[in-house]
Amino acid sequence: xxxxxxxxxxxxxxxxxxxxxxxxxxxxxxxxxxxxxxxxxxxxxxxxxxxxxxxxxxxxxxxxxxxxxxxxxxxxxxxxxxxxxxxxxxxxxxxxxxxxxxxxxxxxxxxxxxxxxxxxxxxxxxxxxxxxxxxxxxxxxxxxxxxxxxxxxxxxxxxxxxxxxxxxxxxxxxxxxxxxxxxxxxxxxxxxxxxxxxxxxxxxxxxxxxxxxxxxxxxxxxxxx
Amino acid sequence: xxxxxxxxxxxxxxxxxxxxxxxxxxxxxxxxxxxxxxxxxxxxxxxxxxxxxxxxxxxxxxxxxxxxxxxxxxxxxxxxxxxxxxxxxxxxxxxxxxxxxxxxxxxxxxxxxxxxxxxxxxxxxxxxxxxxxxxxxxxxxxxxxxxxxxxxxxxxxxxxxxxxxxxxxxxxxxxxxxxxxxxxxxxxxxxxxxxxxxxxxxxxxxxxxxxxxxxxxxxxxxxxx
DNA sequence: AATATATTTTAGCCTTGACTAAATTATGGT
DNA sequence: ACCATAATTTAGTCAAGGCTAAAATATATT
Numbered sequence: 001x002x003x004x005x006x007x008x009x010x011x012x013x014x015x016x017x018x019x020x021x022x023x024x025x026x027x028x029x030x031x032x033x034x035x036x037x038x039x040x041x042x043x044x045x046x047x048x049x050x051x052x053x054x055x056x057x058x059x060x061x062x063x064x065x066x067x068x069x070x071x072x073x074x075x076x077x078x079x080x081x082x083x084x085x086x087x088x089x090x091x092x093x094x095x096x097x098x099x100x101x102x103x104x105x106x107x108x109x110x111x112x113x114x115x116x117x118x119x120x121x122x123x124x125x126x127x128x129x130x131x132x133x134x135x136x137x138x139x140x141x142x143x144x145x146x147x148x149x150x151x152x153x154x155x156x157x158x159x160x161x162x163x164x165x166x167x168x169x170x171x172x173x174x175x176x177x178x179x180x181x182x183x184x185x186x187x188x189x190x191x192x193x194x195x196x197x198x199x200x201x202x203x204x205x206x207x208x209x210x211x212x213x214x215x216x217x218x219x220x221x222x223x224x225x
Numbered sequence: 226x227x228x229x230x231x232x233x234x235x236x237x238x239x240x241x242x243x244x245x246x247x248x249x250x251x252x253x254x255x256x257x258x259x260x261x262x263x264x265x266x267x268x269x270x271x272x273x274x275x276x277x278x279x280x281x282x283x284x285x286x287x288x289x290x291x292x293x294x295x296x297x298x299x300x301x302x303x304x305x306x307x308x309x310x311x312x313x314x315x316x317x318x319x320x321x322x323x324x325x326x327x328x329x330x331x332x333x334x335x336x337x338x339x340x341x342x343x344x345x346x347x348x349x350x351x352x353x354x355x356x357x358x359x360x361x362x363x364x365x366x367x368x369x370x371x372x373x374x375x376x377x378x379x380x381x382x383x384x385x386x387x388x389x390x391x392x393x394x395x396x397x398x399x400x401x402x403x404x405x406x407x408x409x410x411x412x413x414x415x416x417x418x419x420x421x422x423x424x425x426x427x428x429x430x431x432x433x434x435x436x437x438x439x440x441x442x443x444x445x446x447x448x449x450x
Numbered sequence: 451a452a453t454a455t456a457t458t459t460t461a462g463c464c465t466t467g468a469c470t471a472a473a474t475t476a477t478g479g480t
Numbered sequence: 481a482c483c484a485t486a487a488t489t490t491a492g493t494c495a496a497g498g499c500t501a502a503a504a505t506a507t508a509t510t
Contacts, residue, residue, distance in 0.1 A: 003467055025488055038468055040489055045466085057475055057488055088338040101330040106323055113313040228497055250458055263498055265459055270496085282458060282505060452510090459504070466496090474489070480482085 004032055005104060009042050010051060010070035011077070013062055023060050068135060072111075075131040077103040078124035079114050085125040086118065092125040092177075093168035108133070126168075127159025127178055127215060147192065147211035149218065153184045159215035167213055174204065181219065229257055230329060234267050235276060235295040236302070238287055248285050293360060297336075300356040302328040303349035304339050310350040311343065317350040317402075318393035333358070351393075352384025352403055352440060372417065372436035374443065378409045384440035392438055399429065406444065 012031045016023045028039045047054040051066030062070060080102035084095040106114075112133055115121075123129055131137035141158060149155050157180045160167065171177070185195035185203060192208040206214075237256045241248045253264045272279040276291030287295060305327035309320040331339075337358055340346075348354055356362035366383060374380050382405045385392065396402070410420035410428055417433040431439075 005467090026486090034467095035469065036488060037470080037490085041467070084335075087342055088335065090335075090338070098331055098335060102327075105326040105330065110309075110313065110315075110323060113315070117312055230497095251456090260499065261458060262460085262500075266497070453508100454510100455506100455508075457504100457506070459502105461502080462500090464497105464499075467494105469494075470492090472489105472491080474487100476487070477485085479484085 004034060004038075004042075006042070006046060006049070006051070007069060007073040007104065008032065008100075009039075009046060010062065010066050011073050013052065013060060014067065014070040014074065017062065025059075071131045071135045071137065072108070073103050074137075075133075076106070076111050078128060078130040079111060079118060079121070081124045081126075082118050082121045082130075083114065086121075091168075091172070092163075093165045093172065095125065096163065096165070123159075125178070126163040127157075128163070141217065143215040143217055145212045146206075146214040146216045147194075147208055149184045149194075149211075149216060151184050151187055154181060154219040155184065155216040156181045156219055157214055158217050161213045161215060167210075170210065171214075174206075176214075229259060229263075229267075231267070231271060231274070231276070232294060232298040232329065233257065233325075234264075234271060235287065235291050236298050238277065238285060239292065239295040239299065242287065250284070296356045296360045296362065297333070298328055299362075300358075301331070301336050303353060303355040304336060304343060304346070306349045306351075307343050307346045307355075308339065311346075316393075316397070317388075318390045318397065320350065321388065321390070348384075350403070351388040352382075353388070366442065368440040368442055370437045371419075371431075371439040371441045372433055374409045374419075374441060376409050376412055379406060379444040380409065380441035381406045381444055382439055383442050386438045386440060392435075395435065396439075399431075401439075407441075 009028070012028055013023050016027045016031060020027065025036055025039050029036055043052060043054045043060055046052040046066065050063060051069060052060050052062055054060045077099045080099040081095045084090045084098055085092055121130060129137050129139040143158055145161065146155060157176060157178055181199060183197040185197050187194045188205070193205050194211060195203050195205050197203050234253070234257070237253055238248050241252045241256060245252065250261055250264050254261055268277060268279045268285055271277045271291065275288060276294060277285045277287055279285045302324045305324040306320045309315045309323060310317055346355060354362050354364040368383055370386065371380060382401060382403055406424060408422040410422050412419050413430065418430050419436060420428050420430045422428050
């Protein structure tokens with residue numbers, strides 16, 4: 001039985017609130033790969049602790065106490081991911097599981113020392129913003145999916161929507177990493193894939209699916225929508 | 226209920242085997258601050274897994290598989306302690322509890338990367354030797370308790386017998402840390418305390434208890450027994 | 451050798467988080 | 481409004497690791 005902690009649930013609820021607005025039991029089942037009854041059980045526990053408000057059959061919402069714990073856990077998770085990549089030289093597709101364990105270690109002081117040691121990073125290895133010690137995590141950037149970029153745009157990869165191992169390894173195989181600057185070439189209408197031009201002038205065609213998962217910054221206005 | 230893992234039990238058995246030769250149920254109760262029935266329970270679990278040999282009412286011994294796990298856990302624990310002190314700047318009396326949690330995170334690869342990142346340290350912040358990746362931990366040093374040093378000896382603190390918070394903080398208050406070189410002055414017979422001379426020439430008298438817990442290297446032979 | 455004391459084990463129960471199966475409540479199509 | 485389907489909750493279990501109280505075994509003293 002691989003057990004999912006209260007913090008993991010709070011983190012998942014936070015993410016689903018951001019992504020979808022409302023949090024169904026089902027959405028937690030999917031995000032945490034568990035069973036409906038387990039979710040209901042845990043929601044009772046969390047509601048009991050005052051971390052969520054839960055009305056039967058209606059869904060769940062974080063209280064401010066719950067949100068604080070969720071953000072703090074997310075902060076720890078992302079700081080440890082930075083540690084694993086920057087200091088221990090793991091690749092960005094290998095760090096999630098260990099960070100999942102490390103996030104449960106230590107208190108605020110340890111987290112703050114880790115933060116200082118890492119130089120107060122603002123983003124984790126997948127480009128996700130790291131909440132500050134006081135729960136701020138408004139991401140000042142204005143990223144768009146690469147699928148929205150238009151022909152002629154210069155774009156720089158700043159994040160990914162899907163940070164699962166499979167997708168990250170797909171990017172690795174394409175030699176795509178955070179910071180890479182590309183130019184949008186031809187857009188092939190029928191399947192919405194695009195030709196991208198590498199810094200060395202070579203070209204590659206990426207599928208719509210891949211483009212939707214790449215969060216980029218537009219470096220010029222040529223193709224602004 | 227703060228739960229003690231199978232690895233914690235194996236580590237404790239290893240340490241007691243070293244210190245006392247044989248491992249009684251009672252010795253585990255004391256080392257792990259738990260209850261006799263919990264120990265018996267866990268010994269069944271460990272024997273079942275093939276990590277110890279346990280005969281009712283007779284005591285327990287690590288198998289080679291058990292010893293391997295114990296050493297690997299000890300290695301992780303001590304490497305994380307080095308990380309916490311060297312990189313996150315915790316004091317040596319504050320790291321034990323977090324290392325206790327961190328040692329359960331990660332696999333051999335993570336441990337080896339951590340080891341490399343830390344520069345393959347041979348000793349932890351308390352002077353205890355760190356087992357190598359292949360389970361070697363024969364401590365080449367020849368340390369003696371400071372209580373055995375004689376008048377005129379130059380001694381250097383290289384380890385502690387008791388690495389509990391209270392004792393370490395006691396040393397902190399005396400401004401005693403690993404590496405400090407002292408000279409043994411007068412030995413006060415009736416309670417076996419000794420006067421020690423600091424590098425700056427000042428003197429301080431330490432109790433027998435404190436001296437027994439300080440593991441030192443003799444830097445000359447003046448007082449060799 | 452017999453009894454007193456200390457140690458260890460057994461028996462039975464608790465807690466957390468998980469699971470399956472069955473019952474309940476919502477929702478969508480007609 | 482009614483029925484089919486989907487989502488959620490309830491009820492009943494399980495596995496780890498912990499606990500207390502009582503029974504069993506060892507050890508020590510006379």
